[in-house]
Amino acid sequence: MPSIASVVDHTLLKPEATHADVAALIAEAAEVGAYSVCVSPSMLPLAVPPGLKVAVVCGFPSGKHTAQVKAFEAAESIALGADEIDMVIDIGLAKEGRFGEVQSEVAAVRSVVPAPKVLKVIIESAALTDAEIVAVSEAAVAAGADFVKTSTGFHPAGGASVEAVRLMKRTVGDRAQVKASGGIRSLAVALAMIEAGASRLGVSGTAAIVAEETGAAAPPADGAPGY
Template sequence: MTSLSPNAATVARMIDHTLLKPEATAAAVAALIAEAIELGTYSVCVSPSMLPLTIPAGADLKVAVVCGFPSGKHHSSIKAAEAALAIAQGADEIDMVIDIGAAKAGRFADVQADIAAVRASIPAPKVLKVIIESAALTDAEIVAVCEAAVAADADFVKTSTGFHAAGGATVHAVRLMKQTVDDRARVKASGGVRSLNDALAMMEAGATRLGVSGSAAILASPAQNKPTSAY
């Protein structure tokens, strides 16, 4: 395993090492897995069509898969079926995208029902993360969507797909999401985390998981802050 600073090693164990580019190949995913193991990340996060993955025996590496990605504009039944198939093909965790338009329209009961449909298709202990696209929402909408996710028994609320024009994670959004869910769910910061200091700032704000594609560069960058403890 690559030798990392104490800060970087702590951050590595919070990273979902991510490859979601449409042009991703099986060879690129194999390289992603090898790099994740070398860096000591928590998981790899890939598109559902890349499953099943070949994880070397003995590797301490989870598999996360996106669902309804990246628009969230899929019928709930399709998201649920996609999530269930991913779990059947070896995924440990599902990162689903909500219908952002429903949230913008104030239809938070529909958002909750959408999340609940996916939750029902992948019962605990499989992990469900809910991507809310926080940069596209007002603070009030972020709070309401996080409450919907908690009510639907999600394990995490997650800032972003990394594909939306509005942008990715911000410290403000992560802090607000953490304040909203408290200890009822966890927070994943994704999109725009490009340095070790960025990662540490997200952790300080309350994130306990990070969605990162450039993990090696981030973990090799200098940092001035100390990480908060994970849970």
Template sequence: MTELTSASVARMIDHTLLKTDATPQEVAALAVQAQKFGTFSICISPNMVPTVPELGAVKLATVCGFPSGKHTAAMKAAEAREAVAHGADEVDMVIDIGLLKAGNTAALREEIAAVKAEVPSPKVLKVIIESGALTDDEIVTACKASEEAGADFVKTSTGFHPSGGATVHAVELMAQTVGGRLGVKASGGIRDWATAVAMVEAGATRLGVSATEAILAGAPA
């Protein structure tokens, strides 16, 4: 692998602000930071999308069905449709992991496909599988269902689930399963340079982080 630099890692980062008490002023500051750091995107809550100032080359990402995933497929699709109408370039959806654990992969594919229909190419759909709450077999099944339903990325975690965030093992398994056909986003608990690099080396092609400044500050000189 090519040696990672602060700039190359920054271009893999979705600079994220999903806390429930985020204000429009904080979102505006996030946008300024993203341009300063050279991140790929900012990722914010859906109701913040219409408030975003000019982002230049930085993309705009948001979430749907967040953070529980326990929304109807129609509701998730409607959320994605509104986000795209307001200018979102990417949507990170949370699956209903209960469908996965119940073995109802057909319904799982259907909800992902319903959201993807509202996020047409070149817009990007990432599927949050909440890997910390899953067995290895369930991770593989979720990744396969995401690919079959037309998703563009699989993503480890919301960062809100008590099971925790991204792990090297989960990222490796997800990357092996999608085989480069989909992107892999690691998110949740990535707060320093060493952890970010470990996720990239495991196969992550995108990183969802809020500690962007601290991570990039840890890059080798």
């Protein structure tokens, strides 16, 4: 059975992150066998070993950018070598029931992220009702998203939950995949997210989870809040 790291976007999105920090992130991702690294757009371009993907956030973390700004940011990241874009919706639009506008902003970003580049849509599930989760997931799929993603990991409402992942997967079915992120700090939680329907995980403490999986000694914690 492959290591859980093979479905992990190894993530560093702290505002104070340096290029040296990102270099260390890449080295650790390669060592544990992560699927990708997920970083801020200002860190591009990156030199990564063969097989390691580069995911970049867009409209992060608030989502309160215009669709045109998000599309420009995504296009620039793609031009600088990103393989995947993780965009944040305008959560306020969802709270107002303006799901057509959510679909339009996702479509604007999708238009500059051509396949086989991957578009993940962060819906900030902890800030939404179940009905809103269903509606924004439908809007994202209708606009061509490859994934719906739970969280930025920065919202005070919280991160991923098993219930949200299960609802998102039930909504999108085989039309899209689900990424769980925000607060995944143990092997048990990671496995629960996968069991609920997530096929990708956003994790900052990947090495600790892999150590738990293999029974090796966990590396020292850096004291940073978990993604």
